[in-house]
Amino acid sequence: MDNTLNQAEVEKIEHDLLNHITHRKKVHNIWLGFLLLVIAIGIFAYYRQLRYGLIVTSMRDYTSWGVYISNFVFFVAISLVGSLVSSILKLSKAEWSTPLTRLSEVIAIASIICAAIIIIVDMGRPDRFINVLIYGRIQSPIIWDVIIIATYLGLSVLLLYTSLIPDLAICRDKLTTVPKWQQKLYRILAMNWKGTPKQNAILLQISTILSITIIPVAFAIHTVTSWLFSTTWRPGWDSTNLGPYFVSGALMAGAAVIVIAMYFLRKSLFLKEYITLSHFDNMGKLLVLLSLVYLYFNINEYLGPAFKMVGVEGEHITELFTGKYAAMYWLVQIGGLILPIVVLIFKKARTPFPLMVVSFMVILGAWFKRYIIVIPSLQHPYLPIQDVDESYLHYIPSWEEWAITLASFGGVLFIITLLLRLFPLIPISETIHEKSAKNSAS
């Protein structure tokens, strides 16, 4: 360990950053209990769906994909945050982002796990999931998605784990008061880490390889998800723009999620010294940049079809701009995209509370944007919808669909909370390392 930081300083950092593992607050247990309740309601709704079939949803023959799929796309989008912070920012040497790397990796893993669960919930025959392995056809974009999700999950877990190893060793050495099983867990996971120069060299090499590898995989995971739509002839989906459009939207939503997580965790885990105002300022700027990129792809996505107004494509655009979905569409585009760009230009807005509110709007917008991408497209087929029950013409999710969707949010938060109960949120050894590097420089 670097000697430019004295023993007391090192101990203070270790104490501060391990504090949330050793000192559990009652409110955290209530929080976990609340999440479990939300998940339990979702499980009950899913039990009903398993028993009676997808008839309990509001999906029918025309709107054959609903809120499950749009929610799936949302969580895949959120999962890109892991690569954004821990690879893109890390590789571009944005050192201020160090305290946020683990947070972003944890969020990425939690949301990718829940995305995978949601896609199984959407299946008419989850009992036949094994068919995907037995009869899987590599020609099908769904199989591409299965492969890429598994790859991304694997890489994300590795990225989180390798960066955790030095901290696990600290946990092993310092956390002697935690339960036996937890001590054992740290001992096993730390893999005899001693921080020798050789170990450090190996770890640096692995983490560099991983953080480079994960970028194309992260781009692929959301591009492949966009191909589930763009490989069909549906209006609004049949677009070559969909890949970058999805990826840029995902990075923007990911940055917003980080801001919200930062805001709440910094307060509840007493990390104000480590997650500082400059982090909010920087994340605010990053959010503006990513929103501008997404705005560009939005204009590119809608201008062409809106200019030409061809057939069902025109009907679809009309529906979004002035029809049934107009209110949602403009709220999403203005509240979740234009407004953040305008507001966050001002320095005062890049302080914790306003930034959190704006980020919340971005997330809300991102969720409804995916709803708007998935559902209206299905309601404008080439052949007119006739001779069907009135209910086939609209889609308003049933309570079971809402319950399962909320449970998926509960699940993501539950996984994040559990991981933060066991592991330090802010990389301890990296913080010590960077602080001492700064000290020696000055």
Place this chain on the structure above:
Amino acid sequence: MKKTVNNRRSFIQFGLTSGALMLAGATAFFQKIKTTSASTEKVKVLTTDGKVMEVDKAHVNEPCHPVSRTLARQGIKGKKFVMVVDLSRCRNARKCISSCEKAHNIPHDRPFIKVLRMQDNEESSPYWMPKKCFHCDNPPCVKVCPVGATYKRSDGIVLVDNERCIGCRFCMSACPYSARVFNWGEPEKPENYNCAYSPETSTPSKIGTVEKCDFCPDMIRENKLPHCITSCPNGVLYFGDKLSDSVTNGDETVRLSEMLRDKGGYRYLEELGTEPNVYYLPPVNRLFPFKEMDENDVSQSEI
């Protein structure tokens, strides 16, 4: 029934009945009883406990020949099935829909066939367009299926294996013709239907899986026309084999190539490149003037 019969007579009787049963393709069991109209004709059948019984002919269903799932993937050799829909003859009688629903035991809310009221623009005259699965040669549904549950056969037919389908509904999103329907809930069990499931009959329906028009391969195997063809009162629908260049609507048999040439045959949404196997003849020189459908027409035709 006679109580005392000599051995020889009972032997012959037994042989004849069991022979008749084998011819009918049944196993040696008394399979199904129909509850529809009675006739005076009697047939002898063998019961499960080995007794010979004489029953009303109308009470015996024709035995089913469910083709195995493996065989149903291969298709009928040397054939390429096509359909031609003559729009100038359709008056929305909807008999194709009702006969299809009856044959496949499907409820009204997920029909394999639709008769759509089409109008290309304000000035052009509306017309009725019967639409079913187009059994494309470049089928988007088959391309996207992750498990090969929907597949293209050598005879051009696209089928769904409802025992393999995982219910992801990607095929429904991919089909530009909205040809597919889904079993959202538990489908009603067809009455007195004891045949095993086959992709060729699409019956019985299975929950959580996708279904669609199957071109009735079970009928074709018996050298019969699909139900929609024979039930159409106006001869709108022609079915046949592209390789032998002939199609029939049950009344007349014509050369496919000549018909398409002389009557300006086309395929719907040719520009998508899906290569459908259903052709349309334009609604010119119509047999019937266009009449809007009123509620009574629907309810009558659906009964």
